[in-house]
Amino acid sequence: MTDVTLSSGKATARPRRPSGASIGPRWTNALFVAPYLVFYLVLLVYPLFKGIWMSMLQSDMFDDTSKFSGLANYTRLFNDKVFIGTVWNTTLFVLMTVPVFVVIGLLLALALNRSDRTAATLRAIFFGTSVMSVTIVTIIWQMMYMPDNGAINGVMRFLGLQPIPFITSSSLALVAIAICTIWWIIGLPMMLFLAALQQIPGELYEAAALDNASRSRSFWSITLPSIKRTLLVVIIFEIVAQFQLFGQAWLLTRGGPNNASRPIVLFIYEQGFRAWNLGYAAAASEVLFVIMAIAALVQFFVSRKRVEG
Amino acid sequence: MQVSSIELDSVSKRFGSVEVISELSLTIHSGEFIAFLGPSGCGKSTLLRMIAGLETVNAGEIRIGGERVDHLPPGARGVAMVFQHYALYPHMTVFDNLAFGLKNIGTSKDEIGRRIEEAARILEISHLLQRKPGQLSGGQRQRVAIGRALVKDPKAYLFDEPLSNLDAALRVRTRVELARLHQQVRATTIFVTHDQVEAMTLASRIVVMNARKVEQVGTPMDIYGRPATEFVARFVGSPAMNFLAAQIRDRGGLASAVLGDGSVIDTDVPVTALPAGGELRVGIRAEAIRARPDGALPGQVEVVERLGDRTHLHVRLMDGSTIVAEDKGASQVKPGDAIRLAVEGATAHLFDADGLAYHARQ
Numbered sequence: 001m002t003d004v005t006l007s008s009g010k011a012t013a014r015p016r017r018p019s020g021a022s023i024g025p026r027w028t029n030a031l032f033v034a035p036y037l038v039f040y041l042v043l044l045v046y047p048l049f050k051g052i053w054m055s056m057l058q059s060d061m062f063d064d065t066s067k068f069s070g071l072a073n074y075t076r077l078f079n080d081k082v083f084i085g086t087v088w089n090t091t092l093f094v095l096m097t098v099p100v101f102v103v104i105g106l107l108l109a110l111a112l113n114r115s116d117r118t119a120a121t122l123r124a125i126f127f128g129t130s131v132m133s134v135t136i137v138t139i140i141w142q143m144m145y146m147p148d149n150g151a152i153n154g155v156m157r158f159l160g161l162q163p164i165p166f167i168t169s170s171s172l173a174l175v176a177i178a179i180c181t182i183w184w185i186i187g188l189p190m191m192l193f194l195a196a197l198q199q200i201p202g203e204l205y206e207a208a209a210l211d212n213a214s215r216s217r218s219f220w221s222i223t224l225p226s227i228k229r230t231l232l233v234v235i236i237f238e239i240v241a242q243f244q245l246f247g248q249a250w251l252l253t254r255g256g257p258n259n260a261s262r263p264i265v266l267f268i269y270e271q272g273f274r275a276w277n278l279g280y281a282a283a284a285s286e287v288l289f290v291i292m293a294i295a296a297l298v299q300f301f302v303s304r305k306r307v308e309g
Numbered sequence: 310m311q312v313s314s315i316e317l318d319s320v321s322k323r324f325g326s327v328e329v330i331s332e333l334s335l336t337i338h339s340g341e342f343i344a345f346l347g348p349s350g351c352g353k354s355t356l357l358r359m360i361a362g363l364e365t366v367n368a369g370e371i372r373i374g375g376e377r378v379d380h381l382p383p384g385a386r387g388v389a390m391v392f393q394h395y396a397l398y399p400h401m402t403v404f405d406n407l408a409f410g411l412k413n414i415g416t417s418k419d420e421i422g423r424r425i426e427e428a429a430r431i432l433e434i435s436h437l438l439q440r441k442p443g444q445l446s447g448g449q450r451q452r453v454a455i456g457r458a459l460v461k462d463p464k465a466y467l468f469d470e471p472l473s474n475l476d477a478a479l480r481v482r483t484r485v486e487l488a489r490l491h492q493q494v495r496a497t498t499i500f501v502t503h504d505q506v507e508a509m510t511l512a513s514r515i516v517v518m519n520a521r522k523v524e525q526v527g528t529p530m531d532i533y534g535r536p537a538t539e540f541v542a543r544f545v546g547s548p549a550m551n552f553l554a555a556q557i558r559d560r561g562g563l564a565s566a567v568l569g570d571g572s573v574i575d576t577d578v579p580v581t582a583l584p585a586g587g588e589l590r591v592g593i594r595a596e597a598i599r600a601r602p603d604g605a606l607p608g609q610v611e612v613v614e615r616l617g618d619r620t621h622l623h624v625r626l627m628d629g630s631t632i633v634a635e636d637k638g639a640s641q642v643k644p645g646d647a648i649r650l651a652v653e654g655a656t657a658h659l660f661d662a663d664g665l666a667y668h669a670r671q
Contacts, residue, residue, distance in 0.1 A: 203396035206363050207457075211410030212384030221409070225400040 054282035061276040073283035083284060085259050086267040087291070089174060093245055093263060094295070096178040098238045104182070105189030105234065110223075112190070113197045123194070127187030134184075134247035141180040142167075142252065170260035173253045177261055180248055185241075189234045196230035197223070232303045236296045243292045264288045312496055313374030313387070313464035314339045315360060320369035320379075322355055329355050329521050332369065337465075342491050342498045344512035346505060348544070351518040354469055357501045361390050361467050374464055384413070389458030390467040394474065395450045397442040403453050404438040407460050421460075428459040431493070448479045455490070465497040472507060484510060505545045509533065517541050535671075539592070539664035548595050548621060551632040552660070555591045557583060564659060564667075566591040569628030572605045575654040577669030583659065589667075590660045595621060597653040598634035600642060604649035608632075613644055624650060 055073055059066035077083050108126060112119045129137070144151045145166040153163035166176040200223065208218045224231075246265040249255055255262030255270075264284060272281030315337040322330040329352045337343050345353035358364040360371055362383035371379040378386045389410075397406050404425060411421045429435040432452045442450055451471060458466055468487075472480045488511055491498055502508050508515045509529040517524045517532060517540075525537035536542035542550040555566035558573075559580045566574045566589070574591055583589065598606075600622060611631065612623035620640035625631050634650050636642055659667040 201394065201396065203392050203394055204398060206361075206383070207390070207392060207396040207398070208409075209363065209383040210361060210388070210390050211457075212413040213409070214413075217413060221401075222398060 051282050051285055054279055055286050057279045057282075059278040061278060066279070069279070073280050074287075076280065077283050077287060082259055082262070083264075083267055086262045086264045087287070089259075089261060090243055090245060090263045090265075090288075091291075093174055093178055093181075094239060094242045096175065097181055097242050098235060100178075100182050101186065101189045101238045102231065102234055105186055106193050106231075108186065108190040109193035109197055110219075113194055123190070126190055129183060130185050130187040132184065135251065137180060137184045138248055138251035141176070141183070141248075145176055145252070167253050168257060170257045173257060173261035177245070177248050177252055180252065181242070181245070184248075189238065192230055192234055193227065196227040200226045228303070232300065235299050235303075239295045239299060240292050243288060243295070264291075312339045315465055315497060315499070316370075316372040317356075317360070318370040318372070320356075320359060320371060321367045322352075322359060322364060323367050330359070331521055333523060334369075335516060335523070335526065337497060337499065340495045340497055342500065342511060342513050344500045344502055344508035344515045345518060346502055346508040346515050346545070347518035347524075348503055352521040353501045353503075353516075353518050356518075357390075357467050357469055357499060360386075360465075360499065361388055362386050363390075384410075387464040388467055389461045389463035389465075390469065391451075391454045391458050391471045393470040395442070395454040397450055397453055397457070399442050402439050402441055403434065403445070403456075406442070406453060407438075407457050410457065410461050424460040424462070425456075428456045431459065431490070432456050447475055448483065451475065451483060455487075459494070463496070465499065468498065468500040470501055470503070472502070472504070480507075487511060505547070509545070515545075517544065519544070535668045536592075536658065536666055538666055539590070539660045542592050542658065542660070542666065546594060548633045550592045550594050550658075551598065552590045552592050553626075553630055553632065555589055555659075557589055557659070566654075566657070566659070568606075568626070569630065570607075570626060572607075574605075574652045574657055576657040576659065577655045578657070578659050578667050579670060582667050584661050588662075592658040592660055592666070593632070593652055594656065595633045595635045597656045598632060599651050599653075600634055600636045600640070600648045601651040602649060604651035606650040606652060608648060608650060610642055610644055610646045610648055613640070613642060615640075622648070624648065 056068060056070055057066040058069045058072070112123050112126075142150075145153075147153060147163060147165055147168055150166075152166070156163050164172065166172050204222050204226070205218060208222055213221065244265050245263040246269065249261050249263050249266050250269075253261045255266050265288070268281045268284045268288070271277045271284060317333055317335045319332045319334055320330060321328065321332055333356065345356060347353045355364055359366050359379075360373075362378070362381060362385075366379040369379075370377055373386060373388065397403075398409065401409065407425045407428065408421050411424065416424075425438070426435070429438060432455060434449065434452050434456060437445060437449055437453070442453065445453065451474075454471070471487075472483055475483055484507060487500075491511075500507070500511055509532075512529060514526060514528055515532050516526045519540045525532060525541045527535075527537075532541060532545050536545065536550075539552070543552075553566075553568055555568050555574070557580070558565045558567055560575060562580055564576050564578045564580045564583060566576060568574065568591075574593070576591065606626060608624040608626045610622050611625050614621040614623070616638070618638045620636040620638060620642070622634045622636055622640070622642055623631055624634055632650075642648060655669060657669075661667070
């Protein structure tokens with residue numbers, strides 16, 4: 001059965017809706033996204049705002065009291081030489097590691113983008129280190145770096161050279177942590193680049209070969225533009241990840257010597273869970289959050305501008 | 310404009326222990342449009358890629374314009390290729406796609422501009438030059454791919470199944486445009502396809518390949534009218550040629566084929582050329598078999614295919630074999646009808662056990 005309406009001389013037949021169908025939003029459908037939404041709100045949004053709120057409090061963990069102090073924690077932070085030092089250390093660490101992750105990760109991916117057994121084995125080896133825990137990684141590198149009987153200094157002595165004080169020198173401690181970190185997780189950017197490289201159709205390189213393009217020309221004109229999105233993802237991901245340096249610094253150098261390798265997260269940890277200055281630690285966390293957001297956004301906009309240009 | 314011949318001299322290609330091209334020799338004349346036709350895996354694309362330099366040659370020589378090129382890199386051979394999936398550089402504009410190859414060999418900016426303008430005019434893509442490939446339709450991408458070959462003014466054009474990604478209507482239109490373009494440019498062209506219609510309509514000569522070897526090289530009408538082997542006869546022509554087992558009887562020097570049900574097809578194939586005493590197969594194209602009340606072959610219609618201008622009748626003969634016959638467009642025949650078929654024996658071919666063909670004298 002159909003309802004027939006007449007309007008402007010035209011007959012329009014509107015079929016009656018079958019029972020059960022409805023027009024407009026069905027709020028029960030929200031149940032599908034509810035589990036994610038609950039976790040998102042409870043574990044991300046709530047802690048974010050709770051953190052901001054905490055950073056404006058002077059909390060006393062012992063009698064569980066706190067009083068609002070406005071931006072006092074922030075003022076104190078920016079006058080704290082140790083904190084400023086950790087910001088500098090962390091930034092330096094990011095500048096040391098992220099370009100290396102991109103360049104070496106890409107070079108490894110280019111070299112191992114083959115289907116033979118050797119390449120597969122090497123891919124597994126390079127990625128293998130990424131699945132190790134930070135404890136294992138730092139133990140391995142402690143054995144490498146130890147001043148007296150470490151592997152590297154053993155080789156140095158064997159060659160008749162002076163041992164290098166990797167983790168005991170304030171100028172080398174951060175570099176030592178950077179090397180250890182690169183060794184640890186270089187496999188991930190390599191895998192991301194490999195996945196991107198394998199998406200490039202082989203025909204493009206064949207067309208380029210017929211177009212007289214040299215290998216370097218093919219790289220700059222075909223490979224690099226084809227993987228630019230992955231490049232951006234790797235850079236932003238690594239900036240965010242390396243700003244959160246903690247485990248390696250804690251286990252290798254404890255932030256020393258003389259705060260030379262103390263990163264922001266270690267400062268937050270020490271203030272929050274050793275000195276129980278929760279408000280102060282929360283303020284430092286917010287500063288780290290802003291620095292990471294700015295770094296990632298700058299990278300994002302610079303890359304987008306270059307792509308569009 | 311450069312126009313060069315291409316000579317393949319006993320070229321072979323192996324992938325591991327599998328030989329995909331075996332001692333193949335072929336001369337492609339200057340300015341000729343030649344098609345490599347064959348089913349998937351017959352080696353036609355490999356052969357094209359060997360000429361382009363994208364596959365190595367294990368033995369033999371390839372010469373373009375008399376110069377040996379099989380040891381040269383692809384870019385140094387002076388050929389241009391149009392790929393099946395276009396292979397346009399996705400992040401470059403159409404203009405940059407066309408200019409890329411020219412920039413790499415140091416062509417001046419003015420000359421690049423002039424050549425691109427000319428190619429864009431011929432291919433009617435002038436309004437697309439600032440777009441990127443992702444913003445183009447399949448047909449437009451195909452034109453850009455052809456344009457990229459055109460601007461290089463190559464010694465030869467190599468097309469690797471360039472129409473297979475287009476829809477049916479666009480494929481027909483592009484086919485005609487390619488034919489027109491070749492008449493205009495007159496360049497040596499090799500066109501790889503598995504579509505016999507493309508090969509027949511475009512090429513001045515067809516190389517039919519099967520199982521890594523050349524079955525026949527000839528003009529389209531040679532290939533259609535005098536197929537060298539049973540494979541060629543089956544592969545070229547739609548519907549495929551009918552094959553019926555037959556005993557041969559001498560009819561004053563010409564062969565008569567006696568079919569399983571006793572009916573006879575009088576061919577014009579000389580008996581002297583045939584192998585002695587063997588059972589052969591007679592091959593007849595559908596258009597040489599007509600439904601006629603006085604026909605010699607009785608049968609029952611199983612399927613009627615109406616194509617508009619003609620009708621194909623799939624008929625089961627008394628001995629159980631089926632053949633395809635042709636009738637007029639407005640055929641009254643229906644499935645299940647008992648009909649009689651008249652065979653035009655003069656156009657029939659005979660094939661021996663090895664698949665070799667025997668034809669009437671020309």
